[in-house]
Amino acid sequence: SQKIEQNSEALNIQEGKTATLTCNYTNYSPAYLQWYRQDPGRGPVFLLLIRENEKEKRKERLKVTFDTTLKQSLFHITASQPADSATYLCALYGQNFVFGPGTRLSVLP
């Protein structure tokens, strides 16, 4: 069956370090993969979209990679700040959007 997994439920890192979040999927062949940020009590906010023929995409301190052979996407936040603390969700489109369970990132000052 189709499945999306994100590496861990929670991740704690020190301010200034790089946070790396993982999204793995099985039984999908997505042409696109998206990443969202969700703060408590609010809806997810779109961050980045990467296409299957793009190895890497950057936006300010964010970087996403997409390896269709490994069926994996990595999401990096460089020079992390406490304001980056949130839950991060990856999403694929099969017949509709399917979201991973999310990783709750805490950046400690």
Next chain:
Amino acid sequence: KAGVTQTPRYLIKTRGQQVTLSCSPISGHRSVSWYQQTPGQGLQFLFEYFSETQRNKGNFPGRFSGRQFSNSRSEMNVSTLELGDSALYLCASSGGGASSYNSPLHFGNGTRLTVT
């Protein structure tokens, strides 16, 4: 540009009742989709509407239904509420046309439904 607006923000209902949630998409967006979010199941797709037609439906019972109006506003209805329907219901709009997969979703802040 105004974002996606969902009303009401909070709702408390009793088992067996029905409820209607409302969503106003970003102006110009014709695709509206609905999601249920719970701590145990995460974000799950309910259905998507495009130009007043249901384009896609998730794996939820028939008690969950929706519709879209000509101005792209959408409503979701849940009949015969069960305790397990307690969740955050999120609406998202997209500017994608015939295909949604390459367009970002713009979410509202949801309606928190509590069934007692």
